[in-house]
Amino acid sequence: MNTGVKITAFAAALAATFGTAYGVGKGVGPVAEPEKAEHGEHAAPAPRETAADGHAGHGGEGAGAAEALPGGLQVSEAGYTLALDTPTPAPGRSTLSFSIKDTAGKKVTAFATEHGKELHFIVASRDLTTFRHLHPVKAPDGTWSVDADLPAAGGYKAFADFKPAAPGAQGVTLGADLAVPGAYAPKPLPPVAPxxxxxxxxxxxxxxxxxxxxxxxxxxxxxxxxxxxxxxxxxxxxxxxxxxxxxxxxxxxxxxxxxxxxxxxxxxxxxxxxxxxxxxxxxxxxxxxxxxxxxxxxxxxxxxxxxxxxxxxxxxxxxxx
CATH class of the missing domain: 2.60.40.10 (Immunoglobulins)
Incomplete structure (x- = not known):
């Protein structure tokens, strides 16, 4: 077996610290399947400011946004949790399934429409060389599903950007980790150019x-x-x-x-x-x-x-x- 490091989706998240480089990215090794956390195991979210339109995940809010916790860093926030049914998809094309759950663990079914969609779903690789902006379909029970092409093994992060339809609800951006099993060979971040x-x-x-x-x-x-x-x-x-x-x-x-x-x-x-x-x-x-x-x-x-x-x-x- 390779002497490279083993990482999981959750280890990848822990390795990434605020404003620093993703240290595991320089290693090469297999990606194992992570243990799936239960809804009740999520830590309480830290306070976060929101924009004037209630959508903390969006930019353009002015200098005050620098003091707020950026979007997508938490799997649970404002009473909502991004629950992935498929945290370890196979390499290549597969179907991703997830839901948004409330504090009681029930799937949320009602969302406000923003920018033409009830929910925006983004998947990006940890080395930031793969990016997918997906349009999932919601089932009546609140389960979302979408086909995605994740071409290589390694750590990925899924983002759900939405606003619940509940009166007074604020916009929320949640992030959760995916791990595509296999030999992980991260790519360097592309250089800057005009x-x-x-x-x-x-x-x-x-x-x-x-x-x-x-x-x-x-x-x-x-x-x-x-x-x-x-x-x-x-x-x-x-x-x-x-x-x-x-x-x-x-x-x-x-x-x-x-x-x-x-x-x-x-x-x-x-x-x-x-x-x-x-x-x-x-x-x-x-x-x-x-x-x-x-x-x-x-x-x-x-x-x-x-x-x-x-x-x-x-x-x-x-x-x-």
């Missing part, structure tokens, strides 16, 4: 991602050297952006400012801390959704952040459920 190429499109990133301060991120979409001026609405806007912090995969989910239909898509976002982030932009054109990925450093200098080249639809992808 553009990304995906499915024949070129996307340039400009602006700033600042810790504790709202800043504008502007993404410009071109194809064949020509600006794309007819982007199509996707989730009620002309683009959808998710940012994940390298290390603990803290989740920052932002939506665009007014504008469109291209070639520019503008977002306002606040980084919860200095550090390295991966940005994943979903945009729709020609009836297809494309995902461009970027590596950005926040807080290193006053320079505008830049993106990583070579983003492909296979590494950062979008799927329909």
């Amino acid at each position: 553009t990304a190429t995906v499915d024949g499109y070129q996307v340039r990133l400009g602006g700033t991602l600042d810790p504790g301060r709202a800043g504008e991120l502007k993404l410009t979409v071109t194809k064949g050297g020509e600006p794309v001026t007819d982007l199509e609405p996707y989730l009620g806007a002309y683009g959808h952006l998710v940012a994940l912090r390298d290390g603990d995969l803290a989740y920052l989910h932002v939506h665009p400012n007014e504008g469109g239909p291209g070639p520019d898509v503008s977002f306002t976002a606040t980084a919860p801390s200095a550090g390295t982030y991966r940005l994943f932009l979903d945009f729709q054109h020609g009836g297809e959704v494309h995902t461009a990925a970027f590596t950005v450093t926040a807080g290193a200098s006053d320079r505008a952040p830049v993106a990583t080249p070579g983003a492909t639809h296979g590494a950062a992808g979008h799927a329909h459920g």
Whole structure:
């Protein structure tokens, strides 16, 4: 047997600390199946501020967001728990199943619709080279399911971004660990660069991602050297952006400012801390959704952040459920 380390989904989460690198990522070894925690074993959530719209997982709330706990770091929060039925999916395409449970352990069935969906479900690998924005289907009993392609063994994190339909309910972003069994060979984080190429499109990133301060991120979409001026609405806007912090995969989910239909898509976002982030932009054109990925450093200098080249639809992808 390899002398590399064994990790589980929960060990991966423990190895990631606030604002530091994911230390296990440099090792190579098999991924074992984790023990599944019972609902009652979750620790009580820490207090967390929310945005003016009640959605703590979104960016653009201003400097106060830097003091709040970022989204996706807890499996239980505000009386809700993300319960995964399939924490150890097989490599490749498989069906993921989960539910949102309340404090009594009952599955939640009523959700408010936000950005065209009752729930946004994101799955990303711990090395941030695989990203899936999925659209699960909810059964009458509150069980959600969706097909997903997780191409390699290793640790992943699933995020559920939702707002319960209960009166006065706030938006919640929960995170839980997945482990795809097999020999784990993490990939290095792609370097920073000013553009990304995906499915024949070129996307340039400009602006700033600042810790504790709202800043504008502007993404410009071109194809064949020509600006794309007819982007199509996707989730009620002309683009959808998710940012994940390298290390603990803290989740920052932002939506665009007014504008469109291209070639520019503008977002306002606040980084919860200095550090390295991966940005994943979903945009729709020609009836297809494309995902461009970027590596950005926040807080290193006053320079505008830049993106990583070579983003492909296979590494950062979008799927329909």
